[in-house]
Amino acid sequence: MQIFDAANPGRKAFLALAPAIALALAATLALSSAGPLAAQAGGRDIDRDFIDELESKAASGDAEAAFALGTIYFLGHENVGKDNAKALQFLEKAASKNHVMALSFLGDLYETGNGVPRDEKKAVRYFTRAADRGDAEAALALGRLYFFGSDTVKADKKKAFDYYSKAADGKLPEAQLMLGGMYELGEGIAKDPAKSWRYLLLAGENPKDDGKGALAVGDVYVSGRNPEVPQDLAKGREYYRRAAAQQVPEAADRLALLDRAESKK
Numbered sequence: 001m002q003i004f005d006a007a008n009p010g011r012k013a014f015l016a017l018a019p020a021i022a023l024a025l026a027a028t029l030a031l032s033s034a035g036p037l038a039a040q041a042g043g044r045d046i047d048r049d050f051i052d053e054l055e056s057k058a059a060s061g062d063a064e065a066a067f068a069l070g071t072i073y074f075l076g077h078e079n080v081g082k083d084n085a086k087a088l089q090f091l092e093k094a095a096s097k098n099h100v101m102a103l104s105f106l107g108d109l110y111e112t113g114n115g116v117p118r119d120e121k122k123a124v125r126y127f128t129r130a131a132d133r134g135d136a137e138a139a140l141a142l143g144r145l146y147f148f149g150s151d152t153v154k155a156d157k158k159k160a161f162d163y164y165s166k167a168a169d170g171k172l173p174e175a176q177l178m179l180g181g182m183y184e185l186g187e188g189i190a191k192d193p194a195k196s197w198r199y200l201l202l203a204g205e206n207p208k209d210d211g212k213g214a215l216a217v218g219d220v221y222v223s224g225r226n227p228e229v230p231q232d233l234a235k236g237r238e239y240y241r242r243a244a245a246q247q248v249p250e251a252a253d254r255l256a257l258l259d260r261a262e263s264k265k
Contacts, residue, residue, distance in 0.1 A: 047079050058090060063097035066090045070102065074115060084115040095126065103130035104138045111141065120145065120152045131163060136170025139163045143175060147188075157188030168199065173213050176203035180216065184226070193228045204239055211246025214239045218254060233258060 051072070057065035070091035076082025091109075094102035107126035110119045124145060130138035143164035149155030161182055167175030180200035183192045200220060203213030218239035224231030237258055243251035 063094045063099040066094035067102045100133045136167045139166035161188035173203045173206035173209040211243040211248035214242040
């Protein structure tokens, strides 16, 4: 189905972790309320003294410090060499304390094979621990893995539905879009046109929508395929325009088709 094709972006690019990395570095502000550590975390150079203090805190069991070190060593810095082995060591230390961002970070690394041998089974384990602790992005990753399956992860539409539901509760538009499709076709759950429409509309109206949700909403209005939604070409055009503004290629094609159909009337 087109919804499922549109909603599946494949594995997340590692750069999608940039917000998590930024948060990790910002979190170091909480490690000290004053003094050089807080000042450096606020924007000055990361130097050896800063790293030594973080390592001391990590050694004493501070999960935030361990996660910050993991991201610093993974990315590298002009004063701190990139070191995947150390990055993994500190990320795993943070994960052992159930640090949610570290768990999700490790899931991404093992899913993509970025800096570690690719291992989807390990990715699932880390993502599951993160999702069970409320991480919506980890739940979304599990939804993808279980819905589409792979050589090492068996497709399981029921599990996919459960994790997409958690991600949708976190207001992630991709999860809302997938749930709309699953309810429409009865994939992993009984068909329910009303719920399908509710989730598609949530995706289309989501401030984080990349245009794919708007495209799906436009399709429903134009096709009239959902018995809960009267056909409405004007509304369909409105959502196609939103999708086109987000550079979704199919949206321009849909608008062109509408124009041709209306010109023949």
